[in-house]
Amino acid sequence: MNTLLNRATPYLQATPLAVILGFFLAVPILLLLIVSFWDYDFAGMYPGWETFNYTDTLGSWVTWKTYLNTLKYAAMVWALTAFIGFWVAYFLAFHVRSATTQIVLFLICTVPFLTSNIIRMISWIPVLGRNGLVNSGLVNAGIVEQPIEWLLYSDFAVVLAMVHLYTLFMVTPIFNTMMRIDRSLVEAARDAGAADWQIVWNVILPLAKPGIAIGTIFVVTLVMADFSTVQVMSGGQSASVALMMRNQMSLLQYPAAAANAIVLLVLVLVMVAGILRIVDIRKEL
Template sequence: MVMVRFIGAGDPDKRREIKLPPWLPAYVQAAPLTLILGAFLAIPILMIAIVSFWDYDFAQMYPGFVTMNYAETLGSWVTWKTYLNTLKYAAIVWALTLLIGFWVAYFLAFHIRSAAMQGVLFLVCTVPFLTSNIIRMISWIPVLGRNGLVNQMLVGSGLLDKPVEWLLYSDFAVILAMVHLYTLFMVTPIFNTLMRIDRALVEAARDAGASNWQILTNVIVPLSKPGMAIGTIFVVTLVMADFSTVQVMSGGQSASVALMMKNQMSLLQYPAAAANAVVLLVLVLLMVAAIMRVVDIRKEL
């Protein structure tokens, strides 16, 4: 029980004690963050869920409660193919960023002894991210285009007779751009986890006769799983919400859920886009929940 003592203004010896419930200070401390999350997260999501049940036409929306938007979303084979295509992008980009991100983080954490050099190299990795995502994405076009640098090198060296067409405006270009954009979001949490590993564990495993591969698979990888899980959540959520990369790098020949919602909003079909947003949010939350059931990431947060 928390007690607050007040001194009476008229009589210094007259005192009053007000007993506060023990839960009140905790609720007062949590109130500012609760208000911020409620205003900028919970209420907007609630509004999207409400609008997803409204009716609409080419001119305006009609408040109500109809399930037509969800029926069209879940009952259309085109929509299912779009979701599967988005999941395909998420899976491939996740696998590539995990592979690249782990080895980059491992090199920085275990092969660079100087903390100053680690900071310099990590800063080098982050320098491209000081520019806009759109600029870094578009920079691949003169590299992968039909008359781009890659095709000029391949044709000029005699390896090919004609330029390769599938380097740009294809799924390959979309995945390559996404890997370039989101690898750092995998490197950072894995590097943070690897730096927390007690080096005495590695030395103990080496003294016990373990090879470098055994140390990697039995000591380092298991202890780096929380960082991998956090990086996975970052990368998957970013890929699922990306529409500009798919639109530009595929040349309009591919689709994603986010791009579909963007097109619906451009046609003023806000309730249909809201329904897709709710379905996508539920899908992402289920994926995050599955990750958190497999790996405990609370100690890394």
């Protein structure tokens, strides 16, 4: 009896997680796959086996442009967050000497990420707006005559806000990986006569790659899923895949939105699978 209970323990312990994710993740996604083949009109959805939800969306030039635009955001935000994330993590891990200072500085970086995304997005309005801090500063200093119009409600604002929102997702995994780099490797490189930049380039960067990979998964999936930042910061002038879905959802075109969801899901999962080939997450935790 006791050994039976003992053998059953991990199954009992894993059950709540499996049930919750099964019911609120696996089942809904499977249902979306089914619904994406249904017919619909303004009154409701009709079960069927139609493929026009896919052919409509994939046959439209607008869809392709929207996907390209979303990928463009993902690439730009990835490049910026990877650069910032690497150097911030490097500074914290290798240049801050006391462990207490390290924790305090890391917490300073973390706290804003635990506050509302929408509030942090809105907070750029008084900074970047036509009469915002940046523009009035530039005009008063005589650098420009007219306020710069493209600071807010533009692609620039979208990318800036996304970097602001998502950089921590890059800093944390890279910092975590760097903290586990054996310090004697750095010492050995120094003893062998390597300059600081050579140590960063040839020792730390290659060893930090798993952290960068995990950060990349976070940042890329967050940007690919984003609709609120694009909507608020572009002032409705730019589109993303999720925003396109959001509009279809508000028009109750669920099968069309479901087809888009499946296409987006496949794209995201392929990207993640590609990154996972480089890194084993379970080893990195």
